[in-house]
Structure formats: structure tokens, C-alpha cells
Amino acid sequence: MDSSAPTSPDPMPSTQPEASPKVIQVRNLSKVYRTGFWLNQKIPTLNQCTLDIYEGETFGLLGQNGAGKTTLLKVLLGIVRPNEGTAMILGKPLGDRSIKHRVGYLPENPYFYDYLTGWELLEYTAGLFQIPPAEQKKRIPDLLDLVGLARSAAQKKQLRRYSKGMMQRIGVAQALINDPDLVFLDEPMSGLDPLGRFQIREIIQSLQQQGKTIFFNSHVLSDVELICDRVGILANGELICVGNLDDLLGMTNLYRAKVRDANPEVLRQWMPDLQFKDGAWEGHLKGHPQDFFASLHLMDAQLVSMSLARPTLEEYFIQQLRIRGIKSSQ
Known part of the structure; x- marks a missing residue:
């Protein structure tokens, strides 16, 4: 790991311009579940979480299984009540029903009426939002195109016959049926193969282009690193750091x-620490990248990859857990 990686980050850096409206404001949220026969055992799930999410940004909440990610999301949605703290969603306090039509939600493990077709599910969800039938006829095909589901399959195939990837895509479509301003996605890449993850990433990026505010939980850190404006790490119920990738x-x-396929003697002029590993030459680049590319072209060499020489988000995540004495698996 790069020794320049920060080891004691500011837990709450803010890189958003002050002019950006706050869509979510969380202050000192805590949640404790009770269990046992007499409900006398306490399981703390969230501990004094404070967080701001700004309009139009994509925020990724990271954490191990059981870290409290889904609990925080459910608190924000009004599904679970906190024991302490306050929060504002779209300018309204938690539980305010007037914002429901402006929010979309995909649960981690969605359970839909599996005898319905995908089209019927979207019609049913649209009916809950009192979307007029004429508008449904336009919106449903557009959503199916967005999430990459064939209209014929959505009209004829029951949900019980959907694959995991298809179920995730129809779940995203139902979360967007009301054209929400704020979208909550709980582990949207969970259980998907690389192609399915790529397709869900494309959907999220299309929502970014529309200016939607997106809050999603994940432990697939490579996906988060590609698409998020800012990230936060939740560990044992505590929000231990928040910021963009440059901050963290x-x-x-x-x-x-x-x-x-390069001349190592020439390469060593560009990469003094040159090493041969797994069939390729690699090292840290010294000099301007454009000049380096020109040199590769003259050698008729092949550039396999080039990336910033800083820790990955996964390395940073593991580092932060170790600093706090938290095991990387549960």
C-alpha cells in the first residue's frame, strides 16, 4: 500500500459547493434493536451518525455485512424508527408522507408478486403512485428500455421465471416509475455476474446524467470507485469517514x-523501478504521460494499463478497519 495514504482522515470533509441544496441531513442518528425472550438484550446498529447528501450527487455507503448500512437506509425511508437523532429528507422530517412520491427505493432482496409479469408489476406500482394510464403507457416502455429489459419479455414472462439480473433490473424500474428526485438502492450489484454489474452501473450513470440524487449501499468497492461522487464508510454502526476519492x-x-512488447532499456528511462511480472513490464512512471505514450508508439509497444499510483478504495477500506481493530470479515 502507498505510504502516502492517509491514516487518520477527517471524518467529515465536505467537498460540495455551499450552493448545492442538501437533500438528506442526518444528525446523530442511533438505532438499538432489542432481542431475546424478554427483549432484554440490546444490539446497537447505528451510533451517532451524522451525514449530508447534496442534490444531484451519487453517494455510496460502504461497509461489511452487518455494519448497519441497510438500517441507516431504512431509517431514512421511515421504515425503521431511530432511538436518537434527527434527519431531514427533501426538506421534511423523517416519516413525512408528503415526500413519498419524490423517492424511489430498491430493497436488497426485493420480493414482488411473482405471478405478475414485469409489465404488470410496473403497472401495479404506477397505480400506487396514481400515475394516469396514459402516462403509464409512455413511461413503462421508456423504463424497460432504460434497464435493458425487452418489452415482449416484460409483457409475457412472469417474475418467478426471472434471473437474478433481470429481477434487479425490474426492481430498478419500479423504483423509478414515479420519476423520483431521490433514489435509494440497497446493494444493487449484490449477487450479479460481471455483466450484470456493468449493466446496473450503466443504469446508475444514466440517472446521474438526469440529475437524480442517488444513495446506495454496497460492499462491491470497485463499482463504487467508478461511479460515486462521494463515499462513506460505516463500521460497527459508526460512520468513520466521508469524502470524495481525492479526500480519502x-x-x-x-x-x-x-x-x-517493449525494450526494457528504453522503458527504464521512464520507469526507474521497472519490474517484469506476469508477462509484462511495470513500474512507476517518471515524466509526462503524453511523452511516454509517444515513446511506446515508437517502440511499437502495447500499453496494458495505467492508473494513479495511490491505494484503491478497497485497500483504503481495509486499512481503515485495521486502524480501528475491526476484522475484515465477519
């Missing part, structure tokens, strides 16, 4: 490159 991982102009 550190800013650097140093690159690491991997090259094939």
Missing part, C-alpha cells in the same frame, strides 16, 4: 504503468 485516497500526479 489522496491526490497524486504519479502513475503506475504496465507495458508489453
Whole structure:
């Protein structure tokens, strides 16, 4: 791991411009569940969480299984009541019913009426929002196109015959049927193969282009690193750090490159720490990347990859858990 990685981050850096409205404001939220025969055992799930989410941003909440991610999301949605603290959603306090039509939600494990077709599910959900039939006829095909489901399959195939990836896509469609301003997605990539994850990422990126505010939980850190404006790490119910990737991982102009079919003597002028590993030359780049590309072209070499020489989000995540003495698996 890069020694320049921050080891004691500011837990609440803010990189959003002050002019951006706050869509979610969380202050000192705590939640304790009671269990046992006499309900005399307390299980703390959230501990004094404070967080702001801004209009139009995509925020990824990271954490291990059991860290409290879903509990925080359910508190914000009004499904679970907190024991302490306050929160505002779209300018209204928790539980205010007037904002429901402006919010979309995909649960981690959605359970729909499996005898319905995908089209019927969207019609049913649209009816809950009192969307006129004429508007439904326009919106449902558009949503099916957005999530990559064929209209014929959605009209004829029952949900019980959907694959995991198809179920996730129809779940995203139902979360968007009311054209929400704020979208909550709980583990949207969970259980998907690489192609399914790529497709869900594309959907989220299309929502970003529409200016939607997106709050999603995940432990697939590579996906979060690609699409989020800011991230937060939740560990044992505590929000231990929040910020964009430059805040958390550190800013650097140093690159690491991997090259094939190149002259190592020439490469060493660009990468003094050059090493041969897994069939390719790699090392830290010294000099301007454009000049390096020109040199590769003259050598007729192949650039395999080039990335910023800083820790990945996964490395940073594990580091933060270790600093706090938290095991990386549960």
C-alpha cells in the first residue's frame, strides 16, 4: 500500500459547493434493536451518525455485512424508527408522507408478486403512485428500455421465471416509475455476474446524467470507485469517514504503468523501478504521460494499463478497519 495514504482522515470533509441544496441531513442518528425472550438484550446498529447528501450527487455507503448500512437506509425511508437523532429528507422530517412520491427505493432482496409479469408489476406500482394510464403507457416502455429489459419479455414472462439480473433490473424500474428526485438502492450489484454489474452501473450513470440524487449501499468497492461522487464508510454502526476519492485516497500526479512488447532499456528511462511480472513490464512512471505514450508508439509497444499510483478504495477500506481493530470479515 502507498505510504502516502492517509491514516487518520477527517471524518467529515465536505467537498460540495455551499450552493448545492442538501437533500438528506442526518444528525446523530442511533438505532438499538432489542432481542431475546424478554427483549432484554440490546444490539446497537447505528451510533451517532451524522451525514449530508447534496442534490444531484451519487453517494455510496460502504461497509461489511452487518455494519448497519441497510438500517441507516431504512431509517431514512421511515421504515425503521431511530432511538436518537434527527434527519431531514427533501426538506421534511423523517416519516413525512408528503415526500413519498419524490423517492424511489430498491430493497436488497426485493420480493414482488411473482405471478405478475414485469409489465404488470410496473403497472401495479404506477397505480400506487396514481400515475394516469396514459402516462403509464409512455413511461413503462421508456423504463424497460432504460434497464435493458425487452418489452415482449416484460409483457409475457412472469417474475418467478426471472434471473437474478433481470429481477434487479425490474426492481430498478419500479423504483423509478414515479420519476423520483431521490433514489435509494440497497446493494444493487449484490449477487450479479460481471455483466450484470456493468449493466446496473450503466443504469446508475444514466440517472446521474438526469440529475437524480442517488444513495446506495454496497460492499462491491470497485463499482463504487467508478461511479460515486462521494463515499462513506460505516463500521460497527459508526460512520468513520466521508469524502470524495481525492479526500480519502489522496491526490497524486504519479502513475503506475504496465507495458508489453517493449525494450526494457528504453522503458527504464521512464520507469526507474521497472519490474517484469506476469508477462509484462511495470513500474512507476517518471515524466509526462503524453511523452511516454509517444515513446511506446515508437517502440511499437502495447500499453496494458495505467492508473494513479495511490491505494484503491478497497485497500483504503481495509486499512481503515485495521486502524480501528475491526476484522475484515465477519
